[in-house]
Amino acid sequence: MADPAALDSGGRRGAAGRRPLVLMALLLCLLGGISLFVGASPLHPGALLSDPQALQLLAVSRIPRTVAVLLTGAAMAVAGVIMQLLVRNKFVEPGTTGTNEAAMLGLLAVTLLTPAMPLFGKMLAASASALAGTVLFILLSRRIPPEQPLLIPLAGLVYGGVLMACASFIAIQTDLLQYLGIWMSGEFSGILAGRYELLWLAGGLALLSYFAADQFTIAGLGRAVSLNLGLRYGQVLGFGIVTVSLVSALVIVTVGMLPFVGLVVPNLVSRIMGDNLRASLPAVAATGAGLLLLCDILGRLLRYPYEIPAGTVFGLFGAAVFLYMLLGRRAHG
Amino acid sequence: MADRRILGLGCVLAAAAALFLFWGLRGPMAYILELRMVKLAGLLSVGAAVGVATVLLQTISRNRILTPAFMGFDALFLLLQTGLVAGLGIAGSSRIPPLAGFVLDAAVMMGAALLLFTSVLRRTRHDIQLMVLTGVVLGLMFRTITAFLQRLMDPSEFSIVQTRMFAQFGSIDREALVMALGLMLLAFWWLWRNHAVLDVAALGRDTARSLGVGHDRLQLKVLCIIAALVSVSTALAGPVAFLGLLVTSLAHSLMRTHRHALLLPAAALISALILVAGQTVFERILRLQSTLAVVIEFCGGLLFIYLLTRGKIR
Numbered sequence: 001m002a003d004p005a006a007l008d009s010g011g012r013r014g015a016a017g018r019r020p021l022v023l024m025a026l027l028l029c030l031l032g033g034i035s036l037f038v039g040a041s042p043l044h045p046g047a048l049l050s051d052p053q054a055l056q057l058l059a060v061s062r063i064p065r066t067v068a069v070l071l072t073g074a075a076m077a078v079a080g081v082i083m084q085l086l087v088r089n090k091f092v093e094p095g096t097t098g099t100n101e102a103a104m105l106g107l108l109a110v111t112l113l114t115p116a117m118p119l120f121g122k123m124l125a126a127s128a129s130a131l132a133g134t135v136l137f138i139l140l141s142r143r144i145p146p147e148q149p150l151l152i153p154l155a156g157l158v159y160g161g162v163l164m165a166c167a168s169f170i171a172i173q174t175d176l177l178q179y180l181g182i183w184m185s186g187e188f189s190g191i192l193a194g195r196y197e198l199l200w201l202a203g204g205l206a207l208l209s210y211f212a213a214d215q216f217t218i219a220g221l222g223r224a225v226s227l228n229l230g231l232r233y234g235q236v237l238g239f240g241i242v243t244v245s246l247v248s249a250l251v252i253v254t255v256g257m258l259p260f261v262g263l264v265v266p267n268l269v270s271r272i273m274g275d276n277l278r279a280s281l282p283a284v285a286a287t288g289a290g291l292l293l294l295c296d297i298l299g300r301l302l303r304y305p306y307e308i309p310a311g312t313v314f315g316l317f318g319a320a321v322f323l324y325m326l327l328g329r330r331a332h333g
Numbered sequence: 334m335a336d337r338r339i340l341g342l343g344c345v346l347a348a349a350a351a352l353f354l355f356w357g358l359r360g361p362m363a364y365i366l367e368l369r370m371v372k373l374a375g376l377l378s379v380g381a382a383v384g385v386a387t388v389l390l391q392t393i394s395r396n397r398i399l400t401p402a403f404m405g406f407d408a409l410f411l412l413l414q415t416g417l418v419a420g421l422g423i424a425g426s427s428r429i430p431p432l433a434g435f436v437l438d439a440a441v442m443m444g445a446a447l448l449l450f451t452s453v454l455r456r457t458r459h460d461i462q463l464m465v466l467t468g469v470v471l472g473l474m475f476r477t478i479t480a481f482l483q484r485l486m487d488p489s490e491f492s493i494v495q496t497r498m499f500a501q502f503g504s505i506d507r508e509a510l511v512m513a514l515g516l517m518l519l520a521f522w523w524l525w526r527n528h529a530v531l532d533v534a535a536l537g538r539d540t541a542r543s544l545g546v547g548h549d550r551l552q553l554k555v556l557c558i559i560a561a562l563v564s565v566s567t568a569l570a571g572p573v574a575f576l577g578l579l580v581t582s583l584a585h586s587l588m589r590t591h592r593h594a595l596l597l598p599a600a601a602l603i604s605a606l607i608l609v610a611g612q613t614v615f616e617r618i619l620r621l622q623s624t625l626a627v628v629i630e631f632c633g634g635l636l637f638i639y640l641l642t643r644g645k646i647r
Contacts, residue, residue: 091466143642150462154403155641157469161575162634168499169627177498178483178491185480259473308481315477322470326463327456 024286028070031293035066038297040305060193068196069188069296069310070289072251073261075202077288078209078281079247080262081269085220085277086240087141090270091153093262094134094248097141098156100257101163102133103249104183108167112174119253123198127249133163134245138237186256187309188296195254202250205243206285212239213277220275258311260318261288267325291317338587339595342602349609350377356617374514375505375570376608382517382566384604385524385597386559387577388584392535392593393552394461397585398637400577401563403465404449405472407572409442412475412482414497418490419482426493431506435513438568446560450553461552499626500571502612513565520558528593531555535591573608573626575633580604582636 036058037043043062047054080093087097094100106129110122117125137159144151171177209216215236218226226233251258265288273280295317296310353376354369387400417434418426429437449471453464483491524531533546534555541548566573584600607629615625 140638140641148462150466151398153466154398154469155638157403158575158634158637162631162638165627165631165634169631172495172499172627177495178486178488181480181483181491185477185484259477309484312477312481315474319470319474319477323467326467326470327453 021282021286024283024290028286028290028293031290031297032066032070035069035293035297036062038300040300040307061191064193064196065188065191065296066293068191068199068255069293071199071203072186072188072255072258073265073289073292074285075199075206075247075288076251076258076261076292077265077284078206079244080288081266081277081281081284082209082216082240083244083262084266085216085275086138086237086244087152088220088222089141089149089152090267091149091263092156093260094244095257095259095262096153096156096160097134097137098160098163099130099134099137099245099248100252101160101167103127103130103245103252104180104257105129105133105163105167106249107183107253108170108176108180111176111179112170119198123249123253126253127246130245130249130252131242134241138241183252183256185309185315186251186258186311187299187307188255189307189309191255198250198254202247205247209240209243210281212236213281216240217275217277220277256309256311258292259315260322261292261314264318264321264325265291268321339598339602342587342599342606346602346606346609349606349613353609353613356613371505371507371510372502372612373609374510375502376612377605378510378514378517379500379502379566379570379573380576380605380608381521381601382513382562383573383577384580384584384600384602385521386562386566387581388593388596388600389524389531389555389559390577391581392531393555394465395535395537396462397581398578398640399461399465400575400581400633401559402572402575402577403472404446404468405475406442406446406563406567408472408475408479409445410438410567410572411494411498412479413438413441415479415482415486415494418494419486423490423493432508432512435506435509435568439513439564442564442567443560446564447557450556450560454553454556497571500573502570502608505569509569513569516561516565520562523558524593524597528597531593532591535593571626573629575637576604576607576629577633578637579607579629579633582640 037045039062041057043054043057048058076094083092083094083097083099084090103126106126107122109129110117110125114121137156140155140159141152144155167180168177171180215231218229218231219233219236219240221229223233226236266284269280269284269287273283292310292314295313299308299310299313302308302313350373353373354366358365383401390399390401391397417429420426421429449468450464453467454461483494486494530546530551533544534541534548534551536544538548541551580600580603583603584596587603588595588599590596608625611625611629615628
């Protein structure tokens with residue numbers, strides 16, 4: 001992980017190491033540009049100069065939507081990589097550790113108890129319960145022997161299943177099961193100006209975690225090593241958990257669950273760039289944003305003029321990639 | 334000693350079944366009794382199948398926390414149900430005769446399971462945990478598609494799917510039940526003849542091979558039986574996710590043995606007992622409909638977490 005050679009190459013990166021990032025930024029700009037002009041109502045770049053309605057469409061729907069996808073993808077990928085370092089397991093993400101389910105449970109409780117609560121209040125409740133759920137899972141994962149890496153995701157899934165059973169029970173009794181389903185597949189077609197701004201907070205959190213990247217990398221070596229190296233392990237752990245929970249809750253409240261983003265993207269990037277978060281975090285964020293935007297654009301085009309949720313497209317793509325990583329690794333290992 | 338415990342379990346189960354049949358019997362007795370008999374038979378067979386399948390999976394994987402529910406059976410079942418309603422509409426999907434629906438569900442699930450077992454096991458050199466994780470990922474993928482299809486549905490279509498999302502024992506088709514029972518008896522007969530071989534297989538691949546048991550072939554056979562049992566019971570009633578986990582840990586703590594001659598019947602009896610007693614309590618005392626499966630999932634999951642924190646799971 002943090003062997004001297006890897007750190008060294010990270011330090012030497014400089015101009016040559018930036019090239020992939022510049023390439024990624026260009027790709028992101030290209031995808032963003034496509035995203036602005038793809039959608040149910042046709043919009044031509046040429047019309048922008050002459051047609052005020054085209055400008056309005058761009059400002060109210062297309063730009064917010066593109067920004068929302070980029071922010072979500074980046075934040076979810078960063079949350080995934082942080083979760084993987086904190087639990088010290090490559091197979092976890094907020095979706096397989098009960099964080100999402102806990103957020104949904106909180107959201108359901110708020111919806112039932114105080115239906116008139118504004119979005120911000122709902123977000124707070126979802127964040128609080130996501131936080132509680134994540135802390136419980138981290139405590140739980142400590143009890144699992146580290147020599148069985150596949151046990152942790154299984155435990156996380158069962159844990160999520162228990163929370164989901166609570167949510168289903170309440171939802172069946174109150175006839176909200178289909179409503180619950182809306183949060184289960186994340187999609188961006190409902191994003192308009194004024195309805196996505198909470199996601200900036202998620203993006204801000206992801207940015208903030210970049211400043212703690214070195215600390216997270218060390219925390220990924222385990223508690224004993226971290227303390228030995230003079231890291232305030234508890235603080236870093238707490239910051240990581242708060243970041244992951246808040247990002248998950250924000251994304252669920254505004255767009256819904258997006259499985260596999262936090263799982264697949266960090267694994268893809270760490271295959272190429274290793275585990276030094278200071279070097280790889282920008283790439284993780286950019287890859288997450290780019291892949292999610294690609295899925296969203298595909299979702300808009302595949303059944304034009306109808307849409308397929310980006311969460312569904314990414315779910316299929318992510319499952320395929322993950323299975324390849326899982327089985328391909330062993331076939332020649 | 335051990336036989337006494339099995340006998341005791343059998344007596345308790347018989348008492349629970351009698352309570353289920355005769356409690357609050359009023360009105361047209363013969364008619365109600367017949368309905369309850371079908372329901373009871375469904376509960377017993379689903380319970381036995383799930384209990385036995387979970388013990389078998391835990392034996393061949395040498396892992397006490399796995400249940401077949403992890404491997405995406407439930408997710409595939411839900412996808413099938415949702416796909417049928419979404420593709421054919423309410424009228425079309427209700428025109429499928431129950432028996433044909435049962436055969437279709439069971440066949441698709443069994444086929445998918447066999448495909449998964451044979452292709453993944455060969456690639457992973459018989460690493461069962463990896464196979465289970467593969468099943469989990471496939472399950473997540475199925476769930477994503479299901480969520481997408483459910484989004485497109487109008488509420489009346491969704492309400493049809495909702496009735497199938499959790500195990501239901503009220504509407505079991507009789508012909509399907511007979512078919513399922515036949516298949517299960519066949520599986521149980523094979524297990525009864527081979528229970529000693531299973532004891533050896535539980536010692537692990539190397540030990541079993543040195544004792545002259547063809548471990549890999551046995552593993553594939555047992556996995557086929559698991560696939561058959563789980564497919565049939567899920568197609569019959571619907572998903573009961575963590576029931577198996579609950580059952581096997583109870584069976585292990587009651588029997589304190591690794592002999593399958595005792596473990597398998599105990600698991601089958603306990604599993605059936607939980608379902609029958611649970612259904613009685615839910616129907617007659619709490620008067621809740623269709624949520625027994627959710628409560629079982631909740632309790633099974635809690636037990637799993639408890640076992641995990643106690644370090645009982647290896």
